[in-house]
Structure formats: structure tokens, C-alpha cells
Amino acid sequence: MNQVDYLRISLIDRCNFQCQYCMPEGSELEYVRRQDILSQDELLTLLREVFIPNGFTRFRLTGGEPLLRPGVVELVRAIAALPQTQDLSMTTNAFLLAGLAQDLHDAGLRRINISLDSLEPETFDRIVGNRGRSRWQQVWQGIQVAHHVGFDPLKLNVVVIPGVNDHEVPNLAALSIEREWHVRFIEFMPIGNAGLFQDKGWVASETLRQQIRDRWGLVEATVCGNGPADVFKIPGAKGTLGFISQMSECFCDRCNRMRLSADGWLRPCLLNEIGQLDLKTALRSGIPLSEIRLQVHQLLSAKPEINYKQRESGTVGAYARTMSQIGG
Template identity: 45%
Template structure:
């Protein structure tokens, strides 16, 4: 742990990379465990798991977040694996919300445990939540995720809406021949419910059971959605992610497109990622990372840890180099990176 003098160490400033991008958003994976096995995330067979001692403790995460805050981090998103499978996740959210310098603390979940935990999460101070949902058909949901848990997820979404989470974003990884026949159904969800539907282009990360042939890109998705009406652009706000936002006329919700392959948003990227095992990544679509855990557990000062943040930022590439044909890929598994 940091000593009292570390807490008031004099380093200040912002994390600005060579492309003049201000990195003020840290995504924190708190576990590599998940209670689903999605096609695009999990490989065939047994998935190796991190040992308990390899995963950052909550105190270690909080120390790194505080360092990040002193370097200009203002937004935190907790991810996994599935973050709600880790004991104490809600208490971590509460402690993050209590850090007054943070302007936004949010959560990404697959929704399986959300119905039972939504009120606790809301009471902890979290208001923004993302839920991964790739099919509205229970049988197809089971095919994609490996488990028959659609009703649990949908109950979690409805419970979150009842409690008052806003926005509720539903992340849909669009895959040809798998769920592309549901694009209009997801679009219609945004008309009658205040959900922000986010269509995400499939990205070849790690060893999964999908490949580049399954990709369906944003222009094709938009063309399908246009059958519901014109897409009216919505202005992005300071804490928005990379999605291009739109609304159908009269809709309660929104439709967004995250187009990592067809329409690179690298020039607008403001993210760093902290993995569950203590690696700092400046780009989801690159295997490059800077190790923090060893320094953290070896008695390093806050200044030494802050320098790792600066190194990661200095090494952040101008853009990723994934091609539409799926090569080269990212070797690390999505569940350990945090998406």
C-alpha cells in the first residue's frame, strides 16, 4: 500500500499521447471469470484461469485508480470477464463512486446476475450500465453463450429499467449468419424502450470460435436499420465512448454503432485498460502492455507507478492494425483484457 507521503506526491498533469489524445478513461477488469461462454470470447475446451494471487486485490486497484486520477483519469468502467461473479464487486463500485474527482463510474455486465444485484449497484451510486446481449431469442442466446440464461438476463435488464439506471446500453456483437436476422428487432427495442442499442463490429481477439467470415460491418447494419426509418444523428457528450449515436424519429432510446474495423475511431480514443492481472494496455487491439503488478507488490512508489502510466501513453499507437480479413489478430483473450 502507498504510505501517507505517497498520497500527496507532487506529480500532476494529464495523460496526452503523441497524437494529442487526452486519455482520461480507464477500463478496469476485475476478473477473468465469466458465467457464460460466448462464441466470440471463449475458445473450444477448457479455458485457463488466473490463480487468485495473480489477480489484483481491490486495494491494489483502488491505489492505481487514485494514481490515475492524479494523472487526469476522470472516468472508470468496471468490466471482466463478468465482474459481478467476483465477491465484493458492488463494494468496489461504492468506493470508486466515493472518489470525488471521478466524474463517471459505470459497469459492463452480461446481465446474468443483474436482477438480484441491480438495487445494490444503484445504491452504490452507479447510474450508467452496459449489458451484453447478442440475441432476443432464448434458443439462439443459448447457442451464442453456451447457457440457457436469456430469461435471467432479460429480467436483469427490466429490473435495471425499473430502478432508474440511465442510460442502459445494450451491446450487440453483430455476426453474419448468427444474429444478423435480429438487427431490426434490436432496432425496434430503441423505439418503445429507453435503451441505447450499440451494434459492435466483431473484432478478432484471442482464440475464439468465430472468425472474419462472421463479420458484418456498420454500413450493412445501418442499411438494415434504415428500414425502420431515418437515423437522426445525436450529439456525443464528453463521457461517451466510440459509438456514433443516432435516434429513430419518436424513439425513446438510441441506436449506436461501434465500428472498430470499417470506420476507425482511433483518432478519438481516450482509453487505457487495466487487466485483472495488473497489466496496463493502451489499446484493446494490440497485445502491447506495461506491467504494473510486480512494481505494485514490490514496494514501488506512486511516482514509479505513475511513470508506467506515462510509458503506456507514450507508446500508444496512432491506430490499430487489424485488417478486415481478420489478420493480424490480438493473441490475448478478451475475457482477460476487459473489452
């Protein structure tokens, strides 16, 4: 079991997109009330007094869409300034990134993951829900600005949905040839989208690798990061290709992360709610930080068993909560 030192922090459960694989069209979501979201002071207190003493040194900011969080640049600066922070990254849809990229970089953010599920504007808008206007160009501009500012590595996340965007895998992979971009193909999962998953299914990473291998060849590679991707590259390419295979290849034994939701729930597993802790209520109820720290330590100790139960089940259940509500 890997050392668990990586915390994914959801800053907000709201998003300005409604992606098919995250918030299917027509779904009725109950967003967390603003007063129920962890404040900046509460979040920083938990980091300093609970998570860092338990060995967490690497943090990723997620959502919903984290750039919707008021004061996000100031929060990035505060987390980056913590002496124990060894790595700070963010996952975003990039719709608001062009206007914030330089400020985020100046505040101490160095790595960024951007969702880019299609290079075809019509397909992209169908996936993310265009709400009356195209989103692709503004996202593409955000990617270009992030590249210009100097985020390294700059990763592009692609959720591969059969019959929707799987035909674009070679073109998306080609983005890594001339640019130091790192394209990551993610197997479609049934989280908050049971109907779509039953209709579409998923494509195994090895199938995608073989498509790329047949066209260009493929060799093993490495890239900076904390996730479970298997990393390859097209021979001679400047960037890399990652494959996250949560459906076809269980990687519970390599899991090094926990997830903190925007409203303060600490979850040890994306697909398993055993042992989750309500840290917000504990904090606001005046429970001593030493006791909260101990509860998190005990959950960390139980994580291998939680992962084992998930691994033994052999299946991924369809979850009512959406990815935006879990925190990605």
C-alpha cells in the same frame, strides 16, 4: 488525439457464460489465480496514487463478468466515493444483475451496459453457451430490473455475427423505440476466436444502418458515454442506436482509453501490446508509487504512436487471448 482520461478496469477474468465471440466452445482457458488478481486495496491505491494524478476521471468496470467479483458492491461504492470520479459505469451479461441492481445503484453506479446478442432464447443460448439450461430469461429479467432501478443510460450491446443473429438487427433496434434504451451494434472481431471469425466474417455498420434506414429512417443523435460509437436514432424513438465499427472504420485517433486487466497489466490498446506495464508486480515489489506514476505517464505520452502503428497496419490480427482475458 483525444485526452486519455478513461480507464476500463477488469475486475475478474472468469465468466459464467462462454460466448462464441469471446470464449469459443472447446477453448482451454487458464484463469488467473485468485492471489494474482489485484485486491481492492491495490486497485484503489492505483486509482488514487497513479491513475487519477495522471488525469483519469472516468472508469468502467468489466470482466470476464464483473458481478462474479467478491465484494463488487463495496468496490463500486469506494470508487464512486473518490472525489475525482466523474463517471463510473459497468459492462455485464446481467445474469446476476436482478439481485444486485439496486445495491449497485445505491452504491453509486449510474450507467450500465448489458450484453444482449439475441431476442430469441434458442439463438441467445447458442451464442452464450447454455451449459444445460437456458440463460435468456434470467438476463432479460436483469435488464428489466436495471431499467426499473433507474440506470440511465441503459445500453444493450449486440455483437453482430453473420448467419447467427444478423437477421435480428431490426427487432433489436426496435427496442429503442418505446423505451429509453440505447442499443449498440458491434462489429465482430477476431479476438480469441480466429476459427469462428474466418468462418463467419463480419457485417459492416453501414450495412446495418441501411437496413434500419430503409425501414424507419435514421437521424443523428447523442447519448452519454465514453466510447467510440457513432450514435443515431429512429425518428421519434425514446432511445438511440449506436454503431461501433472497429473493423470497417478505424477510430484510433479518437481513442481516449486504457485497459487494466484483472491481474494488473495496463494496456494502451485493445489490439496492440506495445508498451504494456505490469503494475501488479511493480506495486507488490515495493517500487515507489511516484515511479509507477511516472511509468504510466510515459505510456500515456507514447499512446498516440502506439495507435499510429496499429492504424498503419491496416488490419486486425487474430489474437490468441480472449476478450475476457483482455478485459473487454
